[in-house]
Amino acid sequence: MIDNLNKIRNDFPILKTKVYDKPLVFLDSAASSQKPDCVINAVADFYKRHNANIHRGVYFLSQKATALYEETRVKVQQFINAKYSHEIIFTRGTTEGINLVASSFGDLLSDGDEVIISEMEHHANIVPWQLLQKRKKIVIKVIPITSDFQLDIAAYKKLINQRTKLVSVTHISNTLGTINPIQLIIDIAHANNIPVLIDAAQSIHHKAIDVQKLDVDFLVFSGHKMYAETGIGILYGKEDLLNKMPPYQGGGDMIKDVTFEQTTFAELPQKFEAGTTNYSGAISLKVAIEYIEKIGLDKIACYEGKLQDYAIAKLRKMPDIQLYTTSKFNKTSVISFNIKGIHHEDIGTMLDKMGIAVRTGGHCTYPLMKKLGVTGTVRASFVLYNTFAEIDFFVKSLQRVVNMLKN
């Protein structure tokens, strides 16, 4: 359990906000987390004291900014236990990370090659592969989910063949909260010499990830879901794979030499970091990681797990509720549901009036919605700054809303 919960809530100034004169109950951290003071202050401090474009100037400020930026790269390397810091590429977020791989790794594919994704993927892990299909006649294969909202591993094994060139799946579903058995998925792929990309957007702040132990080939995540600024993300890639891939975008910083006849490219990681990157975001990411480490990922996961069990137990007692959640334990505190006969948007609109922020709609997982046979769900997600009292208020408010809306 997290010690000193009040202290943690106090770290997040926005949680003291009132909406419609009511205390804010923020249950949409799976979309984007709120930011602790240390992150907000680090960004302000950077602009007040150290701001200058990185990798450009011989002068003090530029070198200071560059040092801070590169310190984050090393911090991320340590956090996910990558072998080299040049395997850490700064991106705008998870979406850009997958687009980068789809574009650059995609360049290495041939017509008829296959990429395996899953039925519970976010659009960010579907559309980039479809865009690639406009350039190369690749085939997208989809791992189905079981009635218990888990990946069908037997079906996954059957999808693999000699044309399979990449498996790209999410670690934790942003809609269902299901934790996928990524070690098993990677091992199965590797037995067939197929690299694996893991979308860790929902897991990086929840579970310790060791890329060397997992032997994962690509890992992508965003800063803004792990208490850092928005607009910064990470692509981890194994050195040999990243070296084989062509650059994603052209511009400053990613070149060795440019003439009008020919350009040679920089080494990793600059090869994939064209243009002025979001260095203030990168610096905030280091502080966010330190914040997570200070509390401890194990403690965070344990506390969030308790919030999840408490919320699910309370929600299960509600009449006409359909919970889209696995009955097993491999799940995080992201809970999707519907109430029979009531539109998810109506529930979200009414809860908002009570100060409660939940997400409604398709959660950028339309194919999954289709599978579930719904147009959307209500999604409540809980993280380290949420409380049991908030869950009580949420469930009580939900009951009140349902009474108003039902026929």
Add this chain to the structure above:
Amino acid sequence: MKTIDQTQQEIVEEFSMFSDWMDKYEYIIDMGKNLEQLPDDFKKDEFLIPGCQSRVWLVPEFRDDKVFFKTDSDAIITKGIACLIVRIFNGRTKEEISKSKLFFIEKIGLVQNLSPTRANGLASMVDKIYRYVK
């Protein structure tokens, strides 16, 4: 028949009876519940308002130079608000509608429901009405 502005004023007065936002919503929800369902034949893509999280259909029809609308939605609050918009515009001429300005939403304190966000396409609904009478 009341003018568009008079009908809007009438709605504002109806809502002024409720001091609590909850009662306002209850009123909108009731309107949504009481609205006659649109036959499935009309629930086509051409009548669907784009950009809404819920599905909203708006079916216009001309009779004697006047426009009449039928509406429906799978979300009850959206349906209730659509109901109010249709009440204001039904039986008006093109000129009356194109000259009018909607003020009731803001005055009854539901302004966020008309914000042009992805989550709520009521702004597109109003936009569609104005474009229809151009």
